[in-house]
Amino acid sequence: QVYLVESGGGSVPAGGSLRLSCVASGRTTNIACMGWYRQVPGKAKNEGLGNIQTDGSDEYYFDSVKGRFTISHDAAKKTVFLQMNSLKPEDTGIYYCAAGRGRCGAGAAYIWWGQGIQVNVSL
Numbered sequence: 001q002v003y004l005v006e007s008g009g010g011s012v013p014a015g016g017s018l019r020l021s022c023v024a025s026g027r028t029t030n031i032a033c034m035g036w037y038r039q040v041p042g043k044a045k046n047e048g049l050g051n052i053q054t055d056g057s058d059e060y061y062f063d064s065v066k067g068r069f070t071i072s073h074d075a076a077k078k079t080v081f082l083q084m085n086s087l088k089p090e091d092t093g094i095y096y097c098a099a100g101r102g103r104c105g106a107g108a109a110y111i112w113w114g115q116g117i118q119v120n121v122s123l
Contacts, residue, residue, distance in 0.1 A: 002026045002112040004097045009117035012087055016121070020082040022097030022114055031112075033104040034073060034080040035060075039116070040093040049095075051104040052080060060105045087121045095119050 008020040024031060035051025050061035052071045059071060070083040080097060095117050098110035 002028060002031060002099055004099060004112055004114035006095065006097050006114045006117040009095065009119045011120040011122065013122055014087060014089055016087050017083070017085045018087065018119060020084070020095055020097075020117065020119075022080045022082075024078045024080075024099060028078050030101055031099045032101050033108050033110075034097065034099045035104065035108055035110065036069075036071065036080075036082045037096045037098060038091075038093045038119075039096070040090070046096070047093075048106070049082065051098075051108050053104045058104055060108075062106070084119075087119075089121050089123055091119065091121050093119060 003025045004022050006022045012018050031054055033051050036049040037046045039046050048062050049065050050071050052059045052073050068086045072081045097114040099112045100110040102109055
């Protein structure tokens with residue numbers, strides 16, 4: 001089993017920045033890809049943000065956050081980060097960390113999920 005715990009959420013004015021962290025524990029050697037999703041109020045489906053291969057070989061970002069969000073990974077700390085800049089009110093939502101065994105990319109398949117963390121962006 002793998003356990004994921006997010007931190008770093010909170011409230012920020014529009015245009016500001018936040019950095020989310022996700023620490024993995026348990027059988028972390030099974031993890032090959034880590035990524036971020038969010039649940040935005042009023043939308044039925046979770047929205048993929050991006051992911052990163054834990055060996056550092058590849059990163060992927062969905063169009064909605066390209067150029068504003070950056071994902072990085074610290075293998076020694078078993079932590080993945082989501083740096084969010086130029087935040088907008090529509091970025092408000094619950095942000096989830098996820099991990100899986102396979103390749104990253106738009107169709108990455110995640111097995112393990114964090115509990116989610118709230119991000120609020122105000123006007």
